[in-house]
Amino acid sequence: MQHHQIVIVGGGNAGISLAAQLLRKNRKLDIAIIDPAEKHYYQPAWTLVGGGAFNINDTVRSEASVMPKGVTWIQQRAIGFAPEENRVDLDNGAVTYDFLVVCAGIQLNWNAIKGLPETLGQNNVCSNYSFNTAPYTFECIRNFKGGTALFHNPSTPVKCGGAPHKIMYLATDYFRKHGMLDKVDIQYWSGGSRLFGVPKYEKTLLEVVKRGNIKLHFMYNLTEIDGPNRKATFVGFGEQNKGEVKEVAFDMIHVTPPQSAPDFISKSPLASAAGWVDVDKGTMQHLRYANVFSLGDSAGLPTSKTGAAIRKQVPVLVHNILDAVAGHKSSFIYNGYSSCPIVTGYGKLVLAEFDYTNTPTETFPFDQSKERWSMYQLKREVLPRMYWSAILKGLA
Numbered sequence: 001m002q003h004h005q006i007v008i009v010g011g012g013n014a015g016i017s018l019a020a021q022l023l024r025k026n027r028k029l030d031i032a033i034i035d036p037a038e039k040h041y042y043q044p045a046w047t048l049v050g051g052g053a054f055n056i057n058d059t060v061r062s063e064a065s066v067m068p069k070g071v072t073w074i075q076q077r078a079i080g081f082a083p084e085e086n087r088v089d090l091d092n093g094a095v096t097y098d099f100l101v102v103c104a105g106i107q108l109n110w111n112a113i114k115g116l117p118e119t120l121g122q123n124n125v126c127s128n129y130s131f132n133t134a135p136y137t138f139e140c141i142r143n144f145k146g147g148t149a150l151f152h153n154p155s156t157p158v159k160c161g162g163a164p165h166k167i168m169y170l171a172t173d174y175f176r177k178h179g180m181l182d183k184v185d186i187q188y189w190s191g192g193s194r195l196f197g198v199p200k201y202e203k204t205l206l207e208v209v210k211r212g213n214i215k216l217h218f219m220y221n222l223t224e225i226d227g228p229n230r231k232a233t234f235v236g237f238g239e240q241n242k243g244e245v246k247e248v249a250f251d252m253i254h255v256t257p258p259q260s261a262p263d264f265i266s267k268s269p270l271a272s273a274a275g276w277v278d279v280d281k282g283t284m285q286h287l288r289y290a291n292v293f294s295l296g297d298s299a300g301l302p303t304s305k306t307g308a309a310i311r312k313q314v315p316v317l318v319h320n321i322l323d324a325v326a327g328h329k330s331s332f333i334y335n336g337y338s339s340c341p342i343v344t345g346y347g348k349l350v351l352a353e354f355d356y357t358n359t360p361t362e363t364f365p366f367d368q369s370k371e372r373w374s375m376y377q378l379k380r381e382v383l384p385r386m387y388w389s390a391i392l393k394g395l396a
Contacts, residue, residue: 119227155191
């Protein structure tokens with residue numbers, strides 16, 4: 001059986017950037033990354049792809065090309081954990097570790113909505129949440145002749161909590177630019193209780209909603225889609241609308257699939273009651289197994305699941321893992337920083353940055369709750385380059 005000093009489960013943003021930064025601190029570390037993927041995606045750009053403002057092919061590279069030099073890549077699927085024995089089970093064999101980091105991302109549960117898998121990518125049912133379907137979103141927007149456009153956000157945590165409404169703002173702006181806004185009924189159906197959790201930014205977004213005459217519906221779950229007949233079924237679960245069924249006819253619908261921790265994590269001894277890896281929200285060290293850590297989307301951290309959060313989590317975890325390797329206690333604390341660059345139209349963006357307490361923690365010396373062209377350029381031009389050339393190389 002293979003043994004490594006540090007085993008990282010997941011070769012996405014979190015796993016690759018963590019391994020790269022660890023090796024920059026100490027070349028002698030023996031690190032293995034477990035991930036079956038052939039390809040590596042820059043997912044934050046898929047919103048812009050759906051809006052016709054970014055080329056989908058610029059969001060993908062081979063996984064081999066981003067794997068840090070000096071790492072052992074175990075190109076297999078992790079299927080379970082035996083933390084008492086310091087073991088990760090693979091679809092073919094197993095590997096043991098001194099220290100384990102779990103960052104296997106988030107699971108998209110397309111099947112949780114009846115009829116969705118059969119109709120996705122046709123019948124004007126689109127989603128930016130997959131490489132294969134994001135370009136179809138723009139097809140739907142571009143070919144739209146008027147009618148009802150629905151945008152959906154589930155009640156589960158999702159990666160990039162702003163994405164379900166960013167595409168709505170882009171579509172609204174597209175309809176406006178093409179003189180169609182008065183022919184469109186735009187509706188947002190959300191499993192949340194409000195538009196955005198940080199009041200400072202929500203205030204601006206509510207203005208954007210008003211500008212587009214968008215109708216907001218909160219505390220509803222999308223339970224079924226009938227693609228051929230263009231009908232979506234929503235069921236209320238709030239105090240006021242519990243059990244209320246709304247069947248809504250649509251001419252296009254953008255769906256965000258309900259999401260959860262991957263099954264092999266949620267069913268493992270590492271999971272909390274909610275299914276995520278059960279870690280301390282400051283040190284990211286497991287609450288029961290001291291040699292286990294987690295970051296990114298699969299970690300049970302009460303913050304938004306974004307690439308920006310990972311960028312702040314990685315340096316903290318690097319220190320805490322090096323402390324653990326040296327036999328010391330974790331001393332660095334992550335404050336819950338996350339960021340959501342919310343595109344509010346073509347050439348317009350609100351850069352929301354906040355911590356665990358939903359207090360804005362802004363990078364720039366101006367009011368980031370205002371829509372800005374410069375921040376749109378940051379998302380479209382600067383961040384993708386920074387991702388490939390700095391973040392994944394451990395330089396950020």
